Amino acid sequence: MSTxxxxxxxxxxxxxxxxxxxxxxxxxxxxxxxxxxxxxxxxKYAGLATREGALGKWTGKVTVWEPExxxxxxxxxxxxxxxxxxxxxxxxxxxxxxxxxLFAVMAEAHWHQFYVLTKxxxxxxxxxxxxxxxxxxxxxxxIIGSTVEDQERADERRPHMGAIAALGWRTFVSYxxxxxxxxxxxxxFLCWLISGGESGPKARPTRPDWxxxxxxxxxAHGIPYLLKQWGEHIPVYESExxxxxxxxxxxxxxxxxxxxxxxxxxxWFGEDATMYEDGMARVGKKRAGRLLDGVEHNGFPxxxx
Numbered sequence: 001m002s003t004x005x006x007x008x009x010x011x012x013x014x015x016x017x018x019x020x021x022x023x024x025x026x027x028x029x030x031x032x033x034x035x036x037x038x039x040x041x042x043x044k045y046a047g048l049a050t051r052e053g054a055l056g057k058w059t060g061k062v063t064v065w066e067p068e069x070x071x072x073x074x075x076x077x078x079x080x081x082x083x084x085x086x087x088x089x090x091x092x093x094x095x096x097x098x099x100x101x102l103f104a105v106m107a108e109a110h111w112h113q114f115y116v117l118t119k120x121x122x123x124x125x126x127x128x129x130x131x132x133x134x135x136x137x138x139x140x141x142x143i144i145g146s147t148v149e150d151q152e153r154a155d156e157r158r159p160h161m162g163a164i165a166a167l168g169w170r171t172f173v174s175y176x177x178x179x180x181x182x183x184x185x186x187x188x189f190l191c192w193l194i195s196g197g198e199s200g201p202k203a204r205p206t207r208p209d210w211x212x213x214x215x216x217x218x219x220a221h222g223i224p225y226l227l228k229q230w231g232e233h234i235p236v237y238e239s240e241x242x243x244x245x246x247x248x249x250x251x252x253x254x255x256x257x258x259x260x261x262x263x264x265x266x267x268w269f270g271e272d273a274t275m276y277e278d279g280m281a282r283v284g285k286k287r288a289g290r291l292l293d294g295v296e297h298n299g300f301p302x303x304x305x
Contacts, residue, residue, distance in 0.1 A: 003082070003085070005082060005085070005228075006226065006228045006229070006290070006298075007080070007082075007115070007194055007226055007228060007300070008080045008081060008082040008115060009079040009080045009081070010072075010075070010079050010080070010081045010082070011081070011082050011084070011085040011086075012068065012071060012072060012081045012082065012083045012084060012114075013065065013068055013084045013085060013086045013087070014064060014065050014066075014068040014069045014071075014083075014084065014102065015062065015063075015064060015065075015083075015084045015086075015087040015088070015089050015091070015094055015098070015102075016034065016044060016045060016048060016062070016063050016065055016084070016086045016087045017034070017048040017049075017058065017059075017060075017061050017062035017063050017086075017087050017091075017093075018030070018031070018058050018060075018062065018087045018088045018091060019058045019059075019060040019091075020058065021088075021119050021120060022119060022147075022149065022153055023149060023150065023153075023179055024119065024147055024149040024153070024176075024177055024179065025119070026202075027055060027198065027200050027201075027202045027203065027204075028055075028056070028058070029199070029200055030056075030085060030086045030087070031049045031055070031056035031057055031058045032049075032051075032054075032055050032056035032200070033056065033086070034048045034049040034056055034058075034086060035048075035049040035050060035051040035056035035057075036051075036056070039051070044063070044065050045086075047059060047061050048061050048062075048063065054201045054202075055200075055201070055202070061093075062087060062091050062093035062094060064094070064098050069101060069102070069105065070105055072105060072106070072109040072112055072114075073105060073108060073109050075112070076111075078111045078112055078113070078303065079112050079113075080112070080113050080114075080115065080300075080303075081112055081113070081114045081115065082115050082117065083102065083114055083115065083116045083117070084117075088118050088119055088120060089102065089116060089118055089124070090118035090119065090120030090121065090122075090123035090124050091120065091123075092120075092123065096127060096130070099127055103131070103136075103139065103142070106139055106141065106142050107139055109141075110141055110305050111141075111305060112141060113141050113142075113143070113301075113303050113304070114139075114141060114142045114143070115143050115145055115172065116142060116143070116144050116145065117145040117146070117147065117174055118144075118145070118146055118147070119146065119147045121144075121146040121157050121160035121161050121164065122157075122160045124144060124160075124164065125160040125161075125163050125164050128144070128164055128167055128169065129163070129167065132167055137168070138167060138168040138169045138170075139169075140170075140304040140305070141303075141304050141305060142169070142170070143169075143170040143171065143172050143191065143192065143301060144161075144164050144169050144170070144171050144172075145171065145172040145173060145174055145192075146160070146161050146171075146173060146174070147173075147174045147175075147176070148173050148174070148175055148182060149175070149176070149177055149178060149179045149180070150178075150179045150180030150181075150182065151180055151181065151182050151183065152180075154182045154183075154184075154187075158186055158187060161173070161187075161189070161190075162186075162189055165189035165190075166189075170191045170192075170301065171189060171190055171191060172190060172191060172192035172193065172194065172301065173187065173190055173192075173193050173194070174194045174196075175193060175194065175195040175196070175214055176194060176195060176196035176197070176198075176228055176229075177196065177197060177198030177203075177204065177206065177231065178195055178196065178197060178206045178207075178210050178211065178214075179198075179204060179206070180210070181207070181209070181210050181213060182210070182213070182214070183213075184213070184214065184217040188221055190223050191223065191224070191301045191302075192223065192224050192225075192226070192299070192300070192301040193214055193217075193218050193223055193224070193225050193226075194225075194226045194227075194228055195210075195211050195214045195215075195225070195226075195227055195228065196227065196228035196229045196230075196231065196290075197229060197230045197231030197232070197233060197288070198231045198232065199229065199231040199232050199285045200232070203231050203232035203233065203282075205231075205232075205233040205280045205282075206230065206231060206233065207235075207280075208235040208292070211227060211292055212292065212293070215227070215292060215297060218299070223299075224299030224300055224301055225297050225299045226297055226298055226299050226300065227290050227291075227292050227296070227297040228290060229285060229288065229289075229290045230285075230288035230289060230290060231285060231288060232282050232283070232284060232285055232288065233280045233281065233282050233283070233288060234280065234281055234283050234287070234288040234289070235280055235281075
């Protein structure tokens with residue numbers, strides 16, 4: 001279906017259901033949405049999630065929704081598709097045969113571009129290596145991505161993503177929710193990097209210097225960069241002139257020194273705004289927006305037929 005997600009035009013959800021695999025999963029928006037849709041009687045989401053207070057929790061059940069498999073073929077205008085926003089194609093419950101069918105559709109729908117995002121890149125690496133041994137070539141209109149929320153996940157997932165890139169596939173990272181600083185050295189094989197903060201009732205604050213490091217590293221390596229959102233929290237400063245800027249050391253992929261100058265102050269965001277001593281304010285996703293240092297970053301990888 002058409003979507004308001006900033007980095008795609010359509011969501012393609014033939015795989016629905018999941019279970020937690022890393023800290024980014026703690027307040028999963030998809031589990032909450034699945035629980036809500038099941039309560040509304042939507043058959044597609046039956047048995048996938050339960051509701052715990054304001055949040056949803058995956059049951060671990062994964063469903064292949066047959067009516068959705070070939071949907072991109074019915075859309076003739078070239079679009080950017082996200083596979084999948086309501087599950088994980090790298091989940092162990094998704095068979096190689098199902099992946100074969102999905103990749104066959106993506107090959108046939110060559111006028112679209114597909115972003116295949118997983119938190120389990122080791123599974124897609126194994127699948128794509130086997131696919132190549134069987135004689136299949138990388139698809140130019142498909143980009144394989146992984147969520148990376150902190151340095152530990154970056155270190156854990158980089159070897160698998162690097163191996164996928166070495167097979168000839170284009171690759172990207174979704175650094176959302178950004179939960180810690182990541183040094184991006186070693187990720188030069190990427191063709192795209194998205195970053196963003198967390199939204200929802202229990203959203204954890206992100207930090208502006210984390211996104212500046214990602215932005216500056218992308219600029220240094222000619223990689224398109226997109227800031228999706230701040231989420232529920234936004235950085236607050238007394239003035240532009242008092243904002244400390246981190247300097248970027250391209251050698252190690254991180255900031256050269258301590259990030260200074262971020263401090264909280266009294267600024268009116270509304271009665272429901274919450275101020276924090278570290279210079280962040282909870283103002284809600286809509287008011288937080290997606291500007292980084294006054295600029296909206298909308299980098300995209302090249303569309304390839």
